[in-house]
Amino acid sequence: MAVPKQKRSRSRTHLKRAKMYSSIKVAVSTCPNCGEPKQPHRVCLHxxxxxxxxxxxxGE
Structure with missing residues (x-):
């Protein structure tokens, strides 16, 4: 069974996570009331x- 020889450093761990999180895309839909972009299943902030x-x- 493969076992790492040394502990992965904190900076390498954070770099790997940053690359993973950057690839996640946020879904966007349009509000049927005002037409502004918003996330689905959420209140339109506009x-x-x-x-x-x-x-x-x-408030205006």
């Missing part, structure tokens, strides 16, 4: 609507 109802009061 108009405050979710599922056809106003959830947040957005």
């Amino acid at each position: 108009c405050g609507y979710y599922g056809g109802r106003q959830i947040l009061e957005i």
Whole structure:
């Protein structure tokens, strides 16, 4: 069974994680109320609507 000869340094671990996290893409959809881009299944931060109802009061 393969066993590493030395412990992987903290900087090498963090570099590997940074490359992994940079490849993750965030899904974006458009708000049906205002047309602004937003993440799916979340309240639109521009108009405050979710599922056809106003959830947040957005001040101008």
